[in-house]
Amino acid sequence: MSPIRMGSATVKAVSAAELGARTTELSLALVSGATELEPAGVAIARRVIDKAVERSGISGDHTVVALAGATGSGKSSLFNALVGADVATIGARRPTTSRPTAAVWGDDDASELLDWLGVQARHVVETPGGQPAAGGGARPGGGRRQDAVVGSLDGLVLLDLPDFDSRVLEHRREAERVLELVDVFVWVTDPQKYADARLHDEFVSLLSQHDAVTLAVLNQADRLSADGIETITGDLTKLLVNDGVAAAQVFATSASTGDGILELRQRITNAVAGHAASRQRLRADVVGAATKLRPGVADSEPDLGQVPRAELDSSLGRAAGVPIVLDAVARDYRREAFAHTGWLFARWTKGFAADPLRRLRLDRTGGRPPIHVDIDGADVRAVLGRSSIPAPSASTVSAVELATRSFVRDASQGLPVRWAHALEDAVDRGDGALGDSLDRAVIGTSLRGRRPAWWFVVNVLQWVLGLVAVAGLVWYAVLWAFALLQLPRPGTPALGILPLPLVMVVVGVLLGIGLGVLSRWWARVGARHRRSVIGERLAESVAAVADEHVLAPVDEVLARHRETRGHLEAAAR
Helix, strand or coil: CHHHHCCCCCCCCCCHHHHHHHHHCCCCHHHHHHHHCCCHHHHHHHHHHHHHHHHHHHCCCCCCEEEEEEECCCHHHHHHHCCCCCCCCCCCCCCCCCCCCCEEECCCCCCCCCCCHHCHHHHHECCCCCCCCCCCECCCCCCEEECCCCCCCCCEEEEEEECCCCCCCHHHHHHHHHHHHCCCEEEECCCCCCCCCHHHHHHHHHCHHHHHHHHEEEEHHHCCCHHHHHHHHHHHHHHHCCCCCCCCCCCEEECCCCCCHHHEEEEEEEEHHHHHHHHHHHHHHHHHHHHHHHHHHCCCCCHHCCCCHHHHHHHHHCCCCCHHHHHHHHHHHHHHHHHHHCHHHHHHHHHHHHHHHHHCCCCCCCCCCCCCCCCCHHHHHHHHCCCCCCCCCCHHHHHHHHHHHHHHHHHHHCCCCCHHHHHHHHHCCCHHHHHHHHHHHHHCCCCCCCCCHHHHHHHHHHHHHHHHHHHHHHHHHHHHHHHHCCCCCCCCCEECCCEEEHHHHHHHHHHHHHHHHHHHHHHHHHHHHHHHHHHHHHHHHHHHHHHHHHHHHHHHHHHHHHHHHHHHHHCCC
């Protein structure tokens, strides 16, 4: 007895858990990346998911086998031969089958399934004793019974579909609709149409991923000689392999003589065994949908940590007014240094120089006036927590846009076009949020540092020198008063030929001025250092804004891309 007669060619078992896991993975892929995947593939995947959920929710262990073929291939005759009764209408006028006809084996009620399939014409196959038929049956119109097959057909729902090449559009659409829902395909052809392009290009090749539940029947084989049957079945097998059906099986049958019916019935029995064909079909649909969507994602994502961002941070810094702020910080340092280290009798001129940070509303109080001070229009920006840094120029804004596009372009290297566009759309596009964040980043950055220790030392020296000079002047004033009152003048100490009061005045003034000049030079060095320190702080603040408004949205899209790829690979694995 042949392997097919022995029932060894069974459908690979697919567990409900595996099918559920694959369907879930495909659903999650659509959740994370539906807008970036190819729309036609997404639509197919959604239909597959809906079908899997609906089919899995239908009670009963049924296997739906559809006989599909072109006009005149003898589907209805083959259907009747398999059923063992004249259920499908056979006539000379084509097309004969206008709507699907179902034959059901077994006691389980298949009404819910047939309603879901949209099949109204139904026939329950029973033995003469009233029990469901498990094996062969009488040939249409009478005749001897076939030998019994190994296994049971319980749970089989056999469909006779309208011709998929019917000249009636509704018939073709009905056949295509039902083919999307069935579990096992039986492509029925004849010696004249076995190479029909519509059969192979529009049906078999598109459903080639279902090779485990795909059969091909060369009907009307009684019209051929034995050599002709061998030649045509060989050609048809090659065509099926070219269509993508790796394990193509072709059965030569004759509904009129009954030849090959037993083998076909046995193969269908094998597919019904274990009730695994429905899950196999759904699994194949899920795998096919995931495979179709897989080219919509790349094999990997760029590492944002490796994407150059110096130009982005630099352009955002210029847009935030960082150079202006750093100039103000340097001037403020020199101004404060002069107030603490300048010549004691020239420090009062500090009041004529405006506070550079206060002018930008970046002073110690953050630009917020005390509560008791009346607020006028000029203070509105400070009250709102905004600085007075000049708005960026058009060229600066363009530089930010160019740097952002360059960063996004580098971050999208290797990604499909839709994902690259998603990265561009995710980045801030001038709605004001970026500018406000940059302004708040500058305001929230500490622009001052500790007073240098040398300020204290120089300040003490300046006060000493100043007091020495004042003491010398006071000494001269006392001597002048004695002379004015014609009182005896006290003795005046001298250093060499110079009176001590004169030495005190000259030393106090000259050394004070010299120390002030030296301190101003040293303050320039300190200002450059303070500018560098504050520049690093502002760079960190600007980088944080870039992370929030550029890198974070880009990383979110890349994370969705990574999740989508993982889910698709899990669904198609």
